Amino acid sequence: MDSALSRVLFLFFRRMRTPLIVLILTYSISAIGLVLIPGTDADGNTWRFDFFHAFYFVSFMGSTIGFGEIPQEFNGAQRLWVAVSIWVTVVAWLYAIGRIFTLTQDPAFTRATTEARFIRSVRKISQPFTVVCGYGETGVLLVRSLAYRGIQPVVLDQDQLNIDSVQLENLGMDIPAFCADASVTQHLVEAGLHSPLCRAVVAITDSDEVNVKIAVTAKLLQKEIPVIARAGVKEAVDNLASFNTDHIINAYEVFGEHLAMTQRTPSVHLLHAWLISLPNRTLQPPVTPPQGKWVICGYGRFGSSCARYLESEGNEVTVIERKEEKAPEGSIVGRGTEAGPLISAGIRDAVGIISGTDSDTNTLSAIMTARELNPDLYLVARQDRRADTAIFEAAGLDLIMEPSRIIVWRILPLITTPLLSRFLRLLRAGTENDAWQVRERIAAVCGGVTPETWSFKIKPDETAALWDALEQGETVCLEHLHRKPSNRDRMLPCIPLLLARGDRTFMLPGPEMQLRSGDRILFTARAGTRRVMDWGLNNPKVLEYLVTGIESPDGSVWRWMARQR
Amino acid sequence: MNLEKVVFGFFILLALTLNFGFVLGDIDNPDHHHAYELWAAILVSLIATVLKFGDRSHMGAVLLATSLVADLQLIMAAFVWAMATHVQGGTDAQIMPSVVSLAGGALLANLASGVLLIIETATLRR
Numbered sequence: 001m002d003s004a005l006s007r008v009l010f011l012f013f014r015r016m017r018t019p020l021i022v023l024i025l026t027y028s029i030s031a032i033g034l035v036l037i038p039g040t041d042a043d044g045n046t047w048r049f050d051f052f053h054a055f056y057f058v059s060f061m062g063s064t065i066g067f068g069e070i071p072q073e074f075n076g077a078q079r080l081w082v083a084v085s086i087w088v089t090v091v092a093w094l095y096a097i098g099r100i101f102t103l104t105q106d107p108a109f110t111r112a113t114t115e116a117r118f119i120r121s122v123r124k125i126s127q128p129f130t131v132v133c134g135y136g137e138t139g140v141l142l143v144r145s146l147a148y149r150g151i152q153p154v155v156l157d158q159d160q161l162n163i164d165s166v167q168l169e170n171l172g173m174d175i176p177a178f179c180a181d182a183s184v185t186q187h188l189v190e191a192g193l194h195s196p197l198c199r200a201v202v203a204i205t206d207s208d209e210v211n212v213k214i215a216v217t218a219k220l221l222q223k224e225i226p227v228i229a230r231a232g233v234k235e236a237v238d239n240l241a242s243f244n245t246d247h248i249i250n251a252y253e254v255f256g257e258h259l260a261m262t263q264r265t266p267s268v269h270l271l272h273a274w275l276i277s278l279p280n281r282t283l284q285p286p287v288t289p290p291q292g293k294w295v296i297c298g299y300g301r302f303g304s305s306c307a308r309y310l311e312s313e314g315n316e317v318t319v320i321e322r323k324e325e326k327a328p329e330g331s332i333v334g335r336g337t338e339a340g341p342l343i344s345a346g347i348r349d350a351v352g353i354i355s356g357t358d359s360d361t362n363t364l365s366a367i368m369t370a371r372e373l374n375p376d377l378y379l380v381a382r383q384d385r386r387a388d389t390a391i392f393e394a395a396g397l398d399l400i401m402e403p404s405r406i407i408v409w410r411i412l413p414l415i416t417t418p419l420l421s422r423f424l425r426l427l428r429a430g431t432e433n434d435a436w437q438v439r440e441r442i443a444a445v446c447g448g449v450t451p452e453t454w455s456f457k458i459k460p461d462e463t464a465a466l467w468d469a470l471e472q473g474e475t476v477c478l479e480h481l482h483r484k485p486s487n488r489d490r491m492l493p494c495i496p497l498l499l500a501r502g503d504r505t506f507m508l509p510g511p512e513m514q515l516r517s518g519d520r521i522l523f524t525a526r527a528g529t530r531r532v533m534d535w536g537l538n539n540p541k542v543l544e545y546l547v548t549g550i551e552s553p554d555g556s557v558w559r560w561m562a563r564q565r
Numbered sequence: 566m567n568l569e570k571v572v573f574g575f576f577i578l579l580a581l582t583l584n585f586g587f588v589l590g591d592i593d594n595p596d597h598h599h600a601y602e603l604w605a606a607i608l609v610s611l612i613a614t615v616l617k618f619g620d621r622s623h624m625g626a627v628l629l630a631t632s633l634v635a636d637l638q639l640i641m642a643a644f645v646w647a648m649a650t651h652v653q654g655g656t657d658a659q660i661m662p663s664v665v666s667l668a669g670g671a672l673l674a675n676l677a678s679g680v681l682l683i684i685e686t687a688t689l690r691r
Contacts, residue, residue, distance in 0.1 A: 014619025021615050028608040035601075051600050052647035 008112040019096035026092040030085035040075045062089030118178040133182035134205030135162040138404040147171035156182040183213035203229040208236035256305030267435035279452035279527035292351035297336030297366045318345045336366035356382030419455040419522040423498040445493045455522040463537040479511030494525030576613040581675040595657035631678045638671035
């Protein structure tokens with residue numbers, strides 16, 4: 001691992017060979033010249049420099065241009081030699097120093113130093129970290145979300161501009177970032193793949209091929225580290241699945257799925273936003289796009305996924321696509337930004353429009369034109385670039401779908417709280433009614449702001465008191481954890497979402513549920529509740545009070561007195 | 566023939582021969598040990614060291630180490646000589662045994678360099 005640093009040193013020395021030899025030669029020749037040339041003192045006697053004084057004189061001659069004539073005044077021959085020597089040594093110095101500066105500007109040298117610095121900063125990380133490969137739209141959002149949650153990211157990206165922007169972002173932690181091809185094994189290793197602190201590798205570059213390569217490398221080198229990869233086309237998805245990539249996220253599918261969700265199970269879509277969001281943000285209101293005839297502008301991978309999911313929800317879908325060869329049967333060929341194609345697609349009697357083209361400008365332009373033609377339309381737009389957030393918000397849309405945000409919704413809980421990921425999966429498979437009930441309970445508990453969602457496992461180092469109590473055969477129910485340590489008749493504003501026991505999972509476990517060692521529980525609660533609950537989980541006395549209502553005295557004297565009573 | 570190898574071998578052997586020439590003679594007789602020869606030995610030894618910079622092979626690392634030892638010994642010899650005659654005001658004859666024995670140490674290191682160079686050349690089957 002030191003190789004990058006030693007490479008820097010070797011490169012430095014190798015390039016410095018010539019200037020160093022030039023310096024040594026000029027200095028020693030100047031010195032020997034002084035020793036060889038006889039001098040004349042004031043009395044006309046001949047004297048000679050000895051090596052010691054010659055070395056001394058030459059040492060300061062080059063840098064001070066002859067500070068003075070010592071140990072005695074020089075004669076003509078000596079002055080001539082010193083004049084030549086000054087020129088030669090000064091030039092030699094300039095040459096050597098110039099070489100050092102050129103070397104520090106050398107691309108190979110700067111790259112080697114940045115690499116060495118990157119390796120060092122990765123090795124300095126003392127908390128669990130996640131390797132994020134690809135710092136595009138999704139990568140930026142993911143890294144930011146991870147940093148806000150206190151999880152250390154390490155970034156690899158092929159574009160130096162992206163890497164520079166990592167350093168410019170102020171995320172409250174030092175994020176090691178390196179400009180390199182993440183699919184090269186060495187770079188993944190340098191990013192900390194072999195570190196015991198590496199928690200996950202996320203491959204979200206723009207290229208499916210690179211993502212597959214990253215996933216293969218990570219899986220081969222470190223079997224136990226979870227790999228999360230994004231894929232766009234089916235072949236890549238199948239390829240990733242073939243070597244047990246832990247989580248494959250098909251951006252386009254996920255996008256369509258969420259769009260369909262807003263119609264069939266709006267609560268499920270909303271719960272994604274609520275549970276994954278940082279605590280204490282305003283709760284987003286539910287979105288309910290109407291059912292009926294929809295117009296889709298742009299039939300790329302996003303458009304086709306939307307059309308498929310909308311049709312499966314029983315909507316009538318008409319597509320407007322610019323390129324004839326891409327357009328499906330029965331669609332209108334033309335530009336969605338013009339009134340003509342929109343009218344022929346039946347925009348006047350449609351309930352909504354989904355606009356998602358390659359350019360955000362065209363996307364918004366299509367929306368504006370459509371609204372002119374039919375002011376009652378439900379407007380859905382796909383936002384491609386985060387930088388355009390302001391204009392999308394100003395456009396007065398009913399629903400903005402940001403693919404990168406939705407992908408981060410899927411990735412984030414996998415890294416932060418895997419149990420939440422499982423809960424959301426169960427929600428997606430469940431009915432709207434179930435999700436609606438969860439939503440109502442959360443809204444009631446949290447009072448208008450987003451909840452804090454976390455999970456813990458009943459084990460000695462996480463929940464010491466609870467573990468001990470259960471190991472001693474005491475019965476602790478879920479409801480005991482809900483009680484307030486300050487007054488057990490009051491309840492904490494929290495909801496247990498999921499309890500995992502071995503392979504079994506219990507959705508929304510009831511208060512009477514008995515706990516066992518090794519259980520993993522997912523809670524959502526008003527922000528700040530977690531700290532209060534941790535008290536009971538780790539303090540045996542508080543736990544005893546929560547379970548039995550008895551405040552047992554501590555200290556042997558008080559205990560003895562309590563027994564006497 | 567490789568010019569780089571010629572220059573490299575030349576300086577290593579020259580460092581060895583100059584060093585040997587300086588050490589040769591009665592250890593306490595200043596007439597047998599000339600300052601010019603020590604100066605030449607230091608100069609060539611320094612150049613030989615710089616030539617070994619940046620060689621990442623194992624042999625290169627050992628050669629660099631022996632060369633640094635030789636430099637150190639020779640510079641110590643020159644330093645001791647200058648110290649005794651110019652700072653403490655002694656004579657050449659008094660200090661000569663120390664100077665020559667320090668240079669003799671450097672001779673051993675240079676000898677090691679030379680042997681390594683010969684071994685490397687001998688194992689090269691081309």
